[in-house]
Amino acid sequence: MKYVSSRGEAPVLGFSDALLAGLANDGGLYVPETWPTLDAETIRGFAGRPYADVAFDILLPFVGEDIAPADLKRMVDEAYATFPHPAVAPLVQIGPAHFVLELFHGPTLAFKDVAMQLIARLMDHVLAQRGRRATIVGATSGDTGGAAIAAFAGSHRTDLFILFPHGRVSPVQQRQMTTSGADNVHAVAVDGTFDDCQALVKAMFNDRRFREEAALSGVNSINWGRIMSQIVYYFTAAASLGAPDRMVSFTVPTGNFGDIFAGYGARRMGLPIERLVIATNENDILVRSLDRGRYETGGVHATMSPSMDIQVSSNFERLIFEASGRDADLVRRLMQQLSQSGGFQLPDHVLTAIRAEFDAGATNEAETAETIRRMLATTAYLLDPHTAVGVHVAETHMSHSPMITLGTAHPAKFPDAVKKACGLSPALPPSHADLMQKRETVDRLPNDIDAIEQYVLARSRAVTQGADA
Ligand SMILES: Cc1ncc(COP(=O)(O)O)c(C=O)c1O
Ligand SMILES: N[C@@H](CCOP(=O)(O)O)C(=O)O
Secondary structure (H helix, E strand, O other), X not given: OEEEEOOOOOOOEEXXXXXXXXXXXXXXXXXXXXXXXXXXXXXXXXXXXXXXXXXXXXXXXXXXXXXXXXXXXXXXXXXXXXXXXXXXXXXXXXXXXXXXXXXXXXXXXXXXXXXXXXXHHHHHHHHHHHOOOXXXXXXXXXXXXXXXXXXXXXXXXXXXXXXXXXXXXXXXXXXXXXXXXXOOEEEEEEOOOHHHHHHHHHHHHHOHHHHHXXXXXXXXXXXXXXXXXXXXXXXXXXXXXXXXXXXXXXXXXXXXXXXXXXXXXXXXXXXXXXXEEEEEOOOOHHHHHHHHOEXXXXXXXXXXXXXXXXXXXXXXXXXXHHHOOOOHHHHHXXXXXXXXXXXXXXXXXXXXXXXXXXXXXXXXXXXXXXXXXXXXXHHOOOOOHHHHHHHHHHHOOOOOOOEEXXXXXXXXXXXXXXHHHHOOOOOOOHHHOOHHHOOOOOEEEOOOHHHHHHHHHHHOHHHXXXXXX
């Protein structure tokens, strides 16, 4: 399998190179040259099989010749053995035709663990094959950072730098990032928003000299490895409800558009999905874009679902590339307009193609709180605020098929918001019992690319000992 950049000017890469590259060197995002497809018999056969086995079958075509099947199988088995729930991603029924796909049974209680546990192993494997080190930089609105730190802490081949917006993540999220005690991990509180952190990460990638010197790699969903790993659970969930002989729909709480792009990928691979619904909080840029065709960034609103407080939605670029018939010139033009003027108009044919694939809805804070309260009262099921955004939007997009809302985080990651909504303060699971007592290590830096680059250069072993050491 080869990977091409959405901006068309970066080298076409094999899987291992695309994995280590993170962002393409023309600023674009890698997508597979062609989408592998699965026939109905194969999809039907996923029902009832262990999650790791299905993951292996789905991921094998994406890694191509680069990773030996036996190595992939070992890494997939190890990754999903870190999930204490035997199903890894169980489905829970919350209404007559409404299910929550619980993706939060991993080490940091958020859906990011599903991909991060695997790509940390894949990256270490590829770096070991090449006798190399990498400096990994990531931006987080709360969950990616903790999941990446849990997955990479103690890795001998990587140094990990996570930028998070100071004061804008929940205390549990912050402590998952600041208490690892691992000396290859650096949690950095940036004076800015998540969009600022993400822009800093992209600026580091686009600084060619720095990128080479630091042997830079990324673990945000700009990295194809993240998206491909997230495709798996769309298949396991749908097959368990009767796919491909029965259509299903999905509603996805959305910020950076990675998780729902994985759903789009599953559909391209042959999964019959009736509705694919984008759900946002008050940061509703995606909903407005589908409505009016204009992608226009504005100020970020702080909400009770902070991980989705995002304006610049990275993976929307992958979607524009696909929906435009892979028109890299158009993608380049639109992304330039975005960086120059903060917005762009989607051409009619692209908007029509996107509307044919997606529905979209937004919730306000009162609706999110009401959904948490009502679900607890009527079904005794406690939602986290991000999943509640999804459930609320899903309820207004029910159709003929069963609706699966992605449960993206455990409610105990956001105890204050949940308590305010319904009066109940969810307890952290035993794996997190001492989290709030551990000592924190965190550095605070300004929203300034020079300061961040200097910080990274001074601490990365790929710089001080050489990327090939
Ligand atoms: C809990 C939670 N839900 C939903 C999302 C949105 O996912 P995505 O950014 O892939 O759209 C995120 C992070 O982005 C998250 O942390
Ligand atoms: N919500 C995310 C934001 C980063 O998204 P990613 O999927 O691109 O890593 C977070 O929790 O950090």
